[in-house]
Amino acid sequence: MARISDSKERLLSSALELFSERSYANVGVQELCEHAGVKKGSFYYFFKSKQDLMLEALGHQSQAIDRMILTPALGSNLPPLERIEHLFHLTYEFQKSLKEKTGRVRGCFFGNLALELSTQDELIRHRLDRIFRMAITSIRKTVQDAVSVGDLPDIDVTSTAEAILAYWQGVIMLAKVRNDPGLLKELAKGAKEFAIVETKDAAA
Amino acid sequence: MARISDSKERLLSSALELFSERSYANVGVQELCEHAGVKKGSFYYFFKSKQDLMLEALGHQSQAIDRMILTPALGSNLPPLERIEHLFHLTYEFQKSLKEKTGRVRGCFFGNLALELSTQDELIRHRLDRIFRMAITSIRKTVQDAVSVGDLPDIDVTSTAEAILAYWQGVIMLAKVRNDPGLLKELAKGAKEFAIVETKDAAA
Numbered sequence: 001m002a003r004i005s006d007s008k009e010r011l012l013s014s015a016l017e018l019f020s021e022r023s024y025a026n027v028g029v030q031e032l033c034e035h036a037g038v039k040k041g042s043f044y045y046f047f048k049s050k051q052d053l054m055l056e057a058l059g060h061q062s063q064a065i066d067r068m069i070l071t072p073a074l075g076s077n078l079p080p081l082e083r084i085e086h087l088f089h090l091t092y093e094f095q096k097s098l099k100e101k102t103g104r105v106r107g108c109f110f111g112n113l114a115l116e117l118s119t120q121d122e123l124i125r126h127r128l129d130r131i132f133r134m135a136i137t138s139i140r141k142t143v144q145d146a147v148s149v150g151d152l153p154d155i156d157v158t159s160t161a162e163a164i165l166a167y168w169q170g171v172i173m174l175a176k177v178r179n180d181p182g183l184l185k186e187l188a189k190g191a192k193e194f195a196i197v198e199t200k201d202a203a204a
Numbered sequence: 205m206a207r208i209s210d211s212k213e214r215l216l217s218s219a220l221e222l223f224s225e226r227s228y229a230n231v232g233v234q235e236l237c238e239h240a241g242v243k244k245g246s247f248y249y250f251f252k253s254k255q256d257l258m259l260e261a262l263g264h265q266s267q268a269i270d271r272m273i274l275t276p277a278l279g280s281n282l283p284p285l286e287r288i289e290h291l292f293h294l295t296y297e298f299q300k301s302l303k304e305k306t307g308r309v310r311g312c313f314f315g316n317l318a319l320e321l322s323t324q325d326e327l328i329r330h331r332l333d334r335i336f337r338m339a340i341t342s343i344r345k346t347v348q349d350a351v352s353v354g355d356l357p358d359i360d361v362t363s364t365a366e367a368i369l370a371y372w373q374g375v376i377m378l379a380k381v382r383n384d385p386g387l388l389k390e391l392a393k394g395a396k397e398f399a400i401v402e403t404k405d406a407a408a
Binding site: 020021022023025026102104105106107111112114115116117118119120125128129132159160162163165166167168169170171173174176177178179183186187190193194 | 224225226227229230306308309310311315316318319320321322323324329332333336363364366367369370371372373374375377378380381382383387390391394397398
């Protein structure tokens with residue numbers, strides 16, 4: 001058994017590992033405790049429920065993805081459109097490393113749960129919506145930079161950022177269903193082609 | 205209990221309904237039988253397992269989506285790029301009707317299962333990969349038409365079709381996590397902006 005001070009961290013890390021390997025429904029509290037080497041009593045000391053653990057795991061993973069992918073890509077000194085392409089390349093590296101370790105493209109923790117749980121759990125859906133909106137805000141800033149330097153015309157930057165987030169998630173899905181991280185590299189260029197142009201129409 | 209001749213159809217229809225409402229892991233054979241009004245013995249007369257039912261349900265739903273969305277959009281007489289935009293509008297109508305009926309944007313049956321099961325079930329992953337590839341082939345033909353009439357430059361039509369499929373799935377995901385089908389309409393224009401340009405680079 002782990003020291004009590006590690007137990008919470010170990011449960012969060014087991015949640016990330018097991019929910020990514022299978023799905024939320026497919027993993028129970030008992031198995032999470034066994035994987036983490038933590039007693040069931042400790043689980044309920046830290047978390048009210050599996051949902052409660054998941055909400056905290058989402059926060060942790062959101063910070064991790066910010067640190068590993070979003071900030072290095074979108075906060076870099078590259079020209080704005082290259083930053084967006086770089087987002088796909090870093091995601092490729094991440095999914096490739098997961099495949100090397102587990103044999104599988106695991107996909108995006110948030111995307112996986114969004115499709116599994118959005119019809120079933122309003123609290124988790126809202127949290128995922130917020131995480132996606134935060135990513136869209138970061139992408140939007142980069143799109144705005146591209147417009148400012150003249151690399152994109154005067155487009156609808158919010159819709160374009162939403163489109164890029166959607167494309168990013170869709171490419172991760174296709175990489176997962178093919179178990180081929182290479183698709184993230186092959187389709188990265190497409191992310192620079194986006195521009196939701198008809199602002200006036202969209203607002204009408 | 206349903207007549208035996210209806211039982212198989214009813215089980216397939218319950219599979220579509222319940223797996224879309226929740227998830228594959230979250231619905232068991234017992235519940236499927238109760239929902240369909242079919243005895244468990246009948247289930248095992250028609251299907252070896254839940255996986256076996258799912259594989260057949262995937263085939264049925266693939267035909268339904270072809271008939272309801274892919275063919276009316278991509279096989280229409282619209283100019284090629286409008287056909288691609290129309291794909292999003294028909295998907296909007298479909299998700300909106302599901303939301304009106306159930307309170308929820310249900311998302312794409314294939315996308316949902318792709319993210320839930322690709323790490324867990326090779327047979328289902330392969331079947332989903334095939335279904336996505338068939339859709340990509342239809343989109344590819346439309347992209348080729350757009351190149352032929354001069355609405356798109358001489359791009360990599362296969363990668364562009366993959367990109368459009370990915371974008372379509374990603375927008376459905378975002379609509380599901382926001383429970384807002386309107387996003388499919390708002391982001392439809394983005395689908396026309398795609399063009400994976402650097403063919404030579406991609407092949408290198």
